[in-house]
Amino acid sequence: MFSKWKNKLSSGGRSLNPFSRLPLTLKITGWYSIFLLLMLLMLSVFILQFTQLWEASEMRSTLQSRVINTADNLTRFRPFQEGVFTVLYTDNGVAVKGVIPDGFPPESMISPHHIQEVTVKNTTFYYYDAPVAAPAFHGWVRGVMPATTASRAANIMLLSLILGGVIFLVIGTSGGYWIIKRGLGPIRNMTQTAADIGQKRDLSQRIEQLVDSHDEISALSKTFNTMLDSLESSSQREKQFSSDVSHELRTPIAVIQAESDYGRAYIDNIDEAKESFEHIFQQSRFMTAMVTQLLDTARLDNMDSIKKDPLSISQMMQEVADSYQRICKERNITLTATIQPDLSMVGNLPFLKRAVGNLIDNAIKFTKDAISIQVVKLNNTIRITIKDNGEGINQDDLDKIWNRMYQVDQARTKKANQGLGLGLYFVKNVINLHQAKAYAISEPHVSTSFILEFPIMTDEAFREDTP
Secondary structure, eight states: OHHHHHHHHHHTTOOSOGGGGSOHHHHHHHHHHHHHHHHHHHHHHHHHHHHHHHHHHHHHHHHHHHHHHHHHOGGGOOSEETTEEEEEEETTSOEEEEOOOTTOOTTOOOOBTSOEEEEETTEEEEEEEEEOOOTTOOEEEEEEEETHHHHHHHHHHHHHHHHHHHHHHHHHHHHHHHHHHHHTHHHHHHHHHHHHHHHHOOTTOOOOOOTTOOSHHHHHHHHHHHHHHHHHHHHHHHHHHHHHHHHHHHHHHHHHHHHHHHHHHHOOSHHHHHHHHHHHHHHHHHHHHHHHHHHHHHHHHTOSOOOOEEEEHHHHHHHHHHHHHHHHHHTTOEEEEEEOSSOEEEEOHHHHHHHHHHHHHHHHHHOSSEEEEEEEEETTEEEEEEEEOSSOOOGGGTTTTTSTTOOOHHHHOOTTOOOOSOHHHHHHHHHHHTTOEEEEEEETTTEEEEEEEEEOOOHHHHHHHOO
16 A cells, blocks of 8 residues: 555655755765764764773872872872872871862771772762871871863863864865865756757857866766767758758759749640750759769768778779770870779778769869879878869869869869869768878869878778777
């Protein structure tokens, strides 16, 4: 019955434990303070016990020493000194001089060589008797010390422990709360940042980093910021892909729609219909190629690494060059390939073929009548150079040509250039995934060279780099 009632309460989604609703800072501080309080109590009990034992030992030692010194030399007799009441007795038990504390029973029996303890009305007394060694006097010296002397010292110690413990507990709790609150600050920032991102859909926000902080919370905040960087990058790529698709599809869709409207309204014979259908077919084929290229580029953007295998770069480049010979011949372009034999490297064969193919396609679009391909080994680098003798590229544009959707209309525009500006961007991404370099050298109105440089990896580096 109780378990059913408990399940009903817990199924409501609200905890009956008020402690669970407290902030984490207060929870940690609470447990820390309780633990600190227990430690202080245990330490105080130990100190009090030790103090009481030490005071009792000191009191007994003082009592015994005072009595023995007086018995050895009566000239040292003092009725009260160092908390000890001293009385001089004859052998018959008659007090000659000295005083005893109030409440101490004077008839207490003689107890030489042993400290005795007597309690009267909740008051404890310690006394010690020693025989007098003087030749002219025969009797006893009795020393009495009330236990209240030690009690007062213990009370002072207890008061000091309480006062010091309270001060220490307040300082420790306050300091602990400040340290915990400061340490958990990045977590609050994470919570607030996540809430702001959820409300504003703004992935550009980041958690403020503490300078010179290298603890676990700081590492967590750095990891969170890295995750936000990745999310923002993915979001930007998604937005860029949507923008590219909408921008590039607008023109062919408009052409298809215009041709369709014209065909429905004005075409009266089969020849005009064929011409209109041909326009629609060309635009559809262009759209298919464009969407494929956009999807491939988007897929490459989302990659952090690619699978790499040992391959013969000499053989790959020869195959690529041979495959373009017919196309170049049809366009009256002379394609020459100078490839150093037996060159090997580590890479992704399909991606490398497409990247090199994009560069050759680009050269075919803009060359006048000649393209050269060169593959050589320089030190620990394999260099691939694809050169055309076209209009060239202005120096200001050489760094921009690798950007997404960028086209150099001023210097290299041709009617045959129907690209999207994604070819070189694709090449750059492939090269980056191979930890290689890609750059262009151009002399306006003379030639342009696209150069790829790949590091030759050792077997150990290949094993470390292979995902």
